[in-house]
Amino acid sequence: MLFVHQVHQVVGTEAERFEDAFRQGWMGSLAGGSDARLLWYFDLAHGSGLAYRVVTVTAVEDGAAWERLAERIAGGDLRSWARHLDGLQHSSTGRILTTLPWSPPPMALADVPTETTEREPVLYMEDTMWPFPGKLGEYIEAAGAVYRPALGAEDAKMQMHIELALQTLPGAGRSPEVTLLQRLTSLPRLLHLLTNDLSEAVAGPGSWMHEALALRDQWRSKLLRTAPWSPLP
């Protein structure tokens, strides 16, 4: 399964129409076939980064299904929808991702909801990392062996669950690049992280934060809030 990850720079005055275009147009159009499903519709939380940014994640069955989808947008039945969207966003930046070997398995496309059900928004921390040249494999292995289990430990500083662990596919984005979609389960822990320096135990020698500096020192965290109707919470 492939994952089309898009960051949309939305026209501020068109934000509601943009969201509606995804809720009614994109999600509904995909539901008519079996090639793809919208999984998440996120707003980048205001106050934590760039304004009017939306992140969407669409799961696509495989490469052939992606090509069919791309052709529908370039010259088929979704062309008018894409043209409509062009008027509602300044631009979008996309990349196509695949799961890491140790990622939790993605939901089967057939099980993804296509009817909108409203629920409480959920906050995610999306981390995107860029390992040093030649260190991608080592980083993926170490993150799976050390970082992932640490998140699940009882004394974990952050209460997060990795929903998907991904890397960018060749020819469809930047490489080397790893992306973790992490669902936050404790707002107080997040606020503690934001308002306190990292302790020696968290960032000192022997810690993941410290030891992983041999593999990468550049990443970006985004705080993303699901729309109430997002197919996956």
Added chain:
Amino acid sequence: MLFMHETHQVIGRHAGDFEDLYREQWMGTLAEGDDGRLVWYLNHAMGSGPSYQVVTITAVADGGAWERLAARMLTGDMAELAARLDTMRYEVEGKLLLPVAWSALQEVDLSAVSTDGAEHGLSLYMQDTGWPDAPLDDYIALWDADYWQVMRQTPPERKLLDIQACFQVGHGSGIRPEAILMQKIMSVETLGGLLTRVEQYDPTTWPGTYMAKGLEIRDQWESKLLRTSAWSPLW
């Protein structure tokens, strides 16, 4: 057919090894299957932009072929080569391109693409990447009616560019709205004139008409001067 477009930010001291690996191992290993062929290997001409930047374009049969190629690179027989390339570059940025309806290049006969690394002369390309303010379709239509149709009728002695391909970015694999022209430079002297002449863009003469009208839907693009390597399959 898809075209996998990759821009490599190469570590300067490894530039020679990077190109050798592409020429001597990557191109041949890729050709052991029927899914894709390296078609262009281009060096960004120094003095016209970033240093040590390489652009490669790989023709891929279809979406399934791209997925298989990606799997070969991540975990299959090309993974070791991909890892070695990774040690010679800071990063690579890729996108999957679809030819627009009027593009002269639609398909490449993969079985006819050279894979032997034979040497030939060098060519210079101007790769234009544009980002319109208007719907992408309108930009592609403008390029067709007011640029491509005009340029193809230009007499050979006045021809600066041969527009060999026009692409849009396949869904979710890069920026939208974005379109790309691959243009072979036919006259270096005319290029010199373009670089040194102050153009008034008179709306009644070429290229003034296109330049003036184009501002209605875009004013941001980037031209890259790319020089084929001596062994690039297309040049």
